[in-house]
Amino acid sequence: MSKELAYSIGSTFPPLTPGIVRLYSMRFCPYSHRVRLVLAEKNIPHEIVNINPKKRPEWYSDIHPAGLIPCLQFDDGRIVYESVITTEYLDAVYAEKKLISSDPYERARQQMLVDSFQRIVALLFKALKFKDPEAFNEICKVLDHYEKVLSDTFFGGKDVGFTDLMIWPWFERIRSLKSLLNNELDKERFPKLTTWIKNMTLLDSVKKTSVRQDHLIVFTKQSTTSAEPDYDIGLEKPKEEEPAPAEEPQSNPE
Ligand SMILES: N[C@@H](CCC(=O)N[C@@H](CS)C(=O)NCC(=O)O)C(=O)O
Structure with a gap:
């Protein structure tokens, strides 16, 4: 099963990894893409937890009050959201390879x-x-x-x-x-x-950080026509539980 699968309603909070910044993201979200670019450009060790924005996990409201994505979480409790603010914050804290001019x-x-x-x-x-x-x-x-x-x-x-x-x-x-x-x-x-x-x-x-073109095309078609697009397009999903086999019809005794 893919680690990229989006967390949704009913899921359990995945424990933080000490020393690793966590980005709450969504594979097709351009705002999350901004932050993924910054993390990659500045070589910041991080992990990604994808969220299904239409069926957000209950625990996500304790992290982002409005439930939006992207959002950063540090192991000491710091939370930073809004893609531009997040970028400015990362650039100030991880000073190597500055992205924002001091002028x-x-x-x-x-x-x-x-x-x-x-x-x-x-x-x-x-x-x-x-x-x-x-x-x-x-x-x-x-x-x-x-x-x-x-x-x-x-x-x-x-x-x-x-x-x-x-x-x-x-x-x-x-x-x-x-x-x-x-x-x-x-x-x-x-x-x-x-x-x-x-x-x-x-x-x-x-x-x-680029998003696969074929997945993006399918996702965009779905998200512009349906209220519930598939956030896990192209990922290996857990197998649906097999339906219980139907009972064999009893044959009437002759
Ligand atoms: N201004 C925000 C926009 C973030 C945003 O709109 N994210 C979308 C996903 S691409 C979202 O969380 N949508 C869920 C919702 O609107 O409930 C930023 O720059 O981070």
Whole structure:
């Protein structure tokens, strides 16, 4: 049985491992993907506990008051949630390989890029759920600004940083879901972003955390059409209990 299976109602709290940060996650959640990227990029030893957000385990409300994912839990009781706050916290505590600039203006510039990206999050949802072609055009209009301000290998310079990791999960989804979107980014309109995407895909953290395209396609189809998508797509699941064999019909004595 896979260790990645999502915990749901009725499950028992899995004990924490001393010295290991735990991330409560969901395999297809782009916000969790942000934190998985940061943990991988900074090489922070961690474990992942997947949660079924539609059938959350009872014990999860003691960890995150609103029950959202992602959320970090440390073995000394510290809890940190909200993907951007979590990233800022991890960057401050694990100082090696800094992702956030110490220069106030540069930091503000990157935070603005991450903040405005929420517009794309909403538009992508609209494009996928309502098959609204105008939503993809709107995404491209927002991305024009990102194309304009990208002036180096990554958004913060020669090394991968805060903005890159915070926005990547949605670029991975735009790429992987082009068949569902019936659209993809125009290389002529976005030459710098096209090179940036190539550079991102070469990073180990991006390779390690990428979501399988076929699973993502199935999950996205399900989550835009059903209230209960399968959070364990592609995983080996526990065998359903065999139904008790039906009693043999008694034959009438001749
Ligand atoms: N602002 C939050 C958003 C997190 C979020 O919306 N997570 C989704 C899963 S992708 C969730 O927990 N949904 C469950 C629910 O809304 O009840 C963050 O950045 O961490």
